[in-house]
Amino acid sequence: MQTVNIEDVQPGMILATDLKQGNRMLLPAGSVLTNKNIAVFKTQGIELVQVVPSGNSDPDEESIDRAFVYARDYFMFVNHDDPVIMHMFDVAVYKLALRLMDGWRMPTHDEQHVTALDDMRDLFFRDEGTIEDIVDAELKVASFPDIFFKVKEVVDDSKSTAENIAEVVGLDVGLSTQLLKLVNSPLYGFPSEINNLVRAVALIGGKELCTLALGLSTIGYFKDIPPELIDMRTFWMHSLTCGVFSKVIAEQVAGVVPEMMFTAGLLHDVGRLILFKKMPYSAVQAMLFARGNFIPLVEAEDVVLGFNHSQIARCMLEKWNFPPALTEIISSHHAPGKSEMKKEAGILQVADNLALAVGIADGGMYVLPGVDDEVWDLLEIDAESLKNIVDKYDFQIKEIFNTFFN
Incomplete structure (x- = not known):
């Protein structure tokens, strides 16, 4: 992580941490900065920005x-x-x-x-x-892991709550662990840790979480491919x-x-x-x-x-x-x-x-x-x-x- 004066911030730099003003989120970590972003930061009185180091020289x-x-x-x-x-x-x-x-x-x-x-x-x-x-x-x-279809069934039920969906997803400990890791990764860049499935469903959505569960379940299906292939x-x-x-x-x-x-x-x-x-x-x-x-x-x-x-x-x-x-x-x-x-x-x-x-x-x-x-x-x-x-x-x-x- 590198701290840069706002006058030296350039378009294309990537925020290393969430940029906040008080309790108000201006831009989440992982965002690629634009000229418009930089101009807004200056009007908001932002003086320092933490960005991802450029790494290797050209x-x-x-x-x-x-x-x-x-x-x-x-x-x-x-x-x-x-x-x-x-x-x-x-x-x-x-x-x-x-x-x-x-x-x-x-x-x-x-x-x-x-x-x-x-x-x-x-x-x-x-x-x-x-x-x-x-x-x-x-x-x-072989058959496809049925955890996805259990999740899909509860998501498709209009009466299901976030708690219902989280309960079904939680039946597979490995799947629920991976889902929470994914939700807390830079793929989403939430400002605080999402530590339970109920909150993950509320923030992302039941159908969206179900779709992610499908992808993760499928990876587990293909474990017997010969390594020489x-x-x-x-x-x-x-x-x-x-x-x-x-x-x-x-x-x-x-x-x-x-x-x-x-x-x-x-x-x-x-x-x-x-x-x-x-x-x-x-x-x-x-x-x-x-x-x-x-x-x-x-x-x-x-x-x-x-x-x-x-x-x-x-x-x-x-x-x-x-x-x-x-x-x-x-x-x-x-x-x-x-x-x-x-x-x-x-x-x-x-x-x-x-x-x-x-x-x-x-x-x-x-x-x-x-x-x-x-x-x-x-x-x-x-x-x-x-x-x-x-x-x-x-x-x-x-x-x-x-x-x-x-």
């Missing part, structure tokens, strides 16, 4: 050049004439250059490949089994990153529920996990094909399997009786223009690309699939607003990651 030219060469292959399939996409590329290069200055070694092309194991066995050969066959095979051996910590880090970006973007788009978008981001690749369980050999071959040919993973899946993880997700979520809106958003984020929920699916598409872009600096290995041109106008996102989105993400992600994985 990367040197050599590191930027190396990062530029490495990152550009991951942006082969995007619109290079789009200034927002190019700002996304700049973010990826900058973060990667900082990692290089810290001593991170870029993986070689060979190191990026996984080895397909000879003892992997798919449920079907290509063109033999359908998407529904794959999903039905999964449902025969995928590092689950890395998988969930990408998913969590997508969730944070989705919520940050949703907060600036009218008519969109941020909690739903966070959960959609968290679960956007859930179809891949079903493939790992039922079609492991083909799933690995699709990964190899995507990396070897530098094409988006979703396109590699279409080539290798004849379908992709978004289609698997739709079938699975429908059979699990997920909320239809959430199912629609998750399963259409690679083609938001065809979705019944264009705005929400567009947010998830942007968030997924941003998660892949910042993930390059952490060893991410998949080409960005790109963002439909009309999505930027639909969401009213330009290069400057994208910068603010990334700044908010940077402030939130470390603590939220610890909430999930420590």
Whole structure:
């Protein structure tokens, strides 16, 4: 935390603590400061502001050049004439250059490949089994945790109180603990600690808390993915990153529920996990094909399997009786223009690309699939607003990651 004189505060800085005047909240911790904020603070007589330290110094030219060469292959399939996409590329290069200055070694092309194991066995050969066959095979051996449906039942009851909802959520100690950690994280930035579920329901809302519970419950479902197929910590880090970006973007788009978008981001690749369980050999071959040919993973899946993880997700979520809106958003984020929920699916598409872009600096290995041109106008996102989105993400992600994985 760094204390800065109001005259030295610059737009883009991030508040490290809640800014109050007496008992009145002016701006919560985690907010990205704007010229308007700074002007208001001056009129209110604020003299000192606590901000998040800038951290590393800017990367040197050599590191930027190396990062530029490495990152550009991951942006082969995007619109290079789009200034927002190019700002996304700049973010990826900058973060990667900082990692290089810290001593991170870029993986070689060979190191990026996984080895397909000879003892992997798919449920079907290509063109033999359908998407529904794959999903039905999964449902025969496992069912979704019923805590979510218990929560949903009480939320849907118009007579339920915050106490009723909290009581049902509290039936799962692990889930309620994680929910409280999430509510107290920078994702919300409440000025004081929320120490019980009743207050969490009152502040966030029953349906919103239920949506968060759904996302957290689903993480617990997928615990038996073979580690030789995928590092689950890395998988969930990408998913969590997508969730944070989705919520940050949703907060600036009218008519969109941020909690739903966070959960959609968290679960956007859930179809891949079903493939790992039922079609492991083909799933690995699709990964190899995507990396070897530098094409988006979703396109590699279409080539290798004849379908992709978004289609698997739709079938699975429908059979699990997920909320239809959430199912629609998750399963259409690679083609938001065809979705019944264009705005929400567009947010998830942007968030997924941003998660892949910042993930390059952490060893991410998949080409960005790109963002439909009309999505930027639909969401009213330009290069400057994208910068603010990334700044908010940077402030939130470390603590939220610890909430999930420590």
